[in-house]
Amino acid sequence: MSTPNQPTPDKVMQLITGGWAAAILGSAAKHGVFDALTGEGDDAAGVANKTGISHRGAQAVLDGLTGVGLVTLSEGRYTNTPEASAFLIKGQPAYLGGMAEVMTGSLAEWGTLPTAVETGSPSATTTTEAADNDFWHVLVPAIAPLSLPVARMTAERLGIATAGPVRWLDVGGGSGIWSAVWLEANTEATGAQLDWPVVNTIAKQFVTKFSVADRFETIDGDFHTVDFGSANYDYAMYGNIAHQETPANNVAIFRKFRKALKPGGTLLINDFVLNDDRTGHPFAMMFASQLLLATTGGNSWCQSDYRTWLGEAGFESVDIVPTPSPATVIFAS
Numbered sequence: 001m002s003t004p005n006q007p008t009p010d011k012v013m014q015l016i017t018g019g020w021a022a023a024i025l026g027s028a029a030k031h032g033v034f035d036a037l038t039g040e041g042d043d044a045a046g047v048a049n050k051t052g053i054s055h056r057g058a059q060a061v062l063d064g065l066t067g068v069g070l071v072t073l074s075e076g077r078y079t080n081t082p083e084a085s086a087f088l089i090k091g092q093p094a095y096l097g098g099m100a101e102v103m104t105g106s107l108a109e110w111g112t113l114p115t116a117v118e119t120g121s122p123s124a125t126t127t128t129e130a131a132d133n134d135f136w137h138v139l140v141p142a143i144a145p146l147s148l149p150v151a152r153m154t155a156e157r158l159g160i161a162t163a164g165p166v167r168w169l170d171v172g173g174g175s176g177i178w179s180a181v182w183l184e185a186n187t188e189a190t191g192a193q194l195d196w197p198v199v200n201t202i203a204k205q206f207v208t209k210f211s212v213a214d215r216f217e218t219i220d221g222d223f224h225t226v227d228f229g230s231a232n233y234d235y236a237m238y239g240n241i242a243h244q245e246t247p248a249n250n251v252a253i254f255r256k257f258r259k260a261l262k263p264g265g266t267l268l269i270n271d272f273v274l275n276d277d278r279t280g281h282p283f284a285m286m287f288a289s290q291l292l293l294a295t296t297g298g299n300s301w302c303q304s305d306y307r308t309w310l311g312e313a314g315f316e317s318v319d320i321v322p323t324p325s326p327a328t329v330i331f332a333s
C-alpha cells in the first residue's frame with residue numbers, strides 16, 4: 001500500500017528505462033510500424049506482414065509503444081495516438097522518426113557518458129570538430145523537420161515573402177531547410193549555404209524537392225577559416241551550431257557575420273538556449289550532456305552569453321524569441 005506524500009520509484013524507473021523507450025521508438029520508425037497502423041490500425045501479425053519484420057519483433061515493439069503511450073490497443077488492434085499520427089508517419093514535413101533512428105544509433109555513445117562526466121572531455125568516438133564526419137550526413141536530414149516551423153516563423157516575422165531580391169548566407173546550413181523555406185516564400189531571393197562538401201551535396205538534393213535549387217548556391221569549407229565576405233548579405237543564419245563552439249570561437253564567427261552583413265542586415269541564431277539561471281526547456285538542459293559527450297568546448301549557452309558575444313562582435317540590437325520547437329531564435333542587427 002502506498003503512503004500519502006511518500007515518493008514512488010515511478011519517475012526514476014521511467015528515466016532508467018529511457019534508453020529503452022528511445023530504442024523502441026527508433027526501431028518502430030525504422031521499420032515503418034506507425035505507417036502500418038494508419039487508418040484502422042492492425043494487430044502484430046498484420047504489422048509484421050506489412051513491414052516485413054518478424055512477428056515476435058512486431059509484438060515486442062507494439063507492447064513497448066503501448067507502454068510509452070504512442071499507440072493504443074483496443075479489441076486486439078493497435079492504432080496510432082494523435083502524436084504518432086502527427087510526427088511519426090513517413091513523408092510528412094513534421095516527421096521526427098528519422099531523428100528517433102539517429103538517436104537510437106547513438107545510444108552506444110551515450111553509454112560512455114560516465115567517462116565524459118568524470119573527465120570533462122568528450123568520450124564519443126567522433127567529435128563535432130571532425131571535418132565532414134558521417135554523423136552530420138545522417139543527422140542533417142533527420143533534424144530538418146525540427147527547423148521547419150522555426151524557418152517558417154522567422155520568414156513570417158521578417159516579412160521575407162515581400163522583401164524583394166534579398167540574399168542570405170546560412171552557415172552550417174545542413175539540409176538546406178532554411179533556404180528551402182525562405183526561397184519558397186520569396187521567388188526573387190537567393191540563398192547561399194556554407195557547409196562541408198558532402199553535406200552541401202545532401203542540401204542540393206533536399207532543396208530540389210522545394211523546386212528552388214536554381215536560386216540556391218553552396219560554398220564548401222570550414223566556417224572557422226572560410227571568409228564570409230564583406231557587406232554581401234541582407235540576412236545570415238547560424239542554426240544549431242553555436243552550441244558546438246567555444247565562447248571565443250562564437251565571438252570570432254559573429255565578427256565575420258557582422259562584416260558579411262550589409263548595414264542594417266540581420267543575423268539569426270537558432271539554438272537550444274538556457275535562461276541566465278540555467279533553467280529552460282528540458283531538451284536544452286539535457287543537451288548540455290550531449291555537448292559534453294561530443295564536443296571539446298561546447299555547451300547549452302545562456303541568453304546572456306549570446307548578448308555578450310554579439311555585443312563584442314558589434315551587433316547593437318539583440319532580440320531573443322521562443323519558437324514552436326525546443327529551440328530559441330536570436331535576431332541580431
Ligand SMILES: C[S@@+](CC[C@H](N)C(=O)[O-])C[C@H]1O[C@@H](n2cnc3c(N)ncnc32)[C@H](O)[C@@H]1O
Nearest residue numbers: 136147172173174195196199221222223239240
Ligand atoms: C546540427 S547541424 C545544423 C544544420 C542546420 N543549420 C539546421 O539547423 O538544421 C550542424 C551543421 O553544421 C555543419 N558544420 C559543423 N561544423 C562545421 C565546420 N567547421 N565548417 C562547416 N560546417 C560545419 C555540419 O556539417 C552540419 O550541417
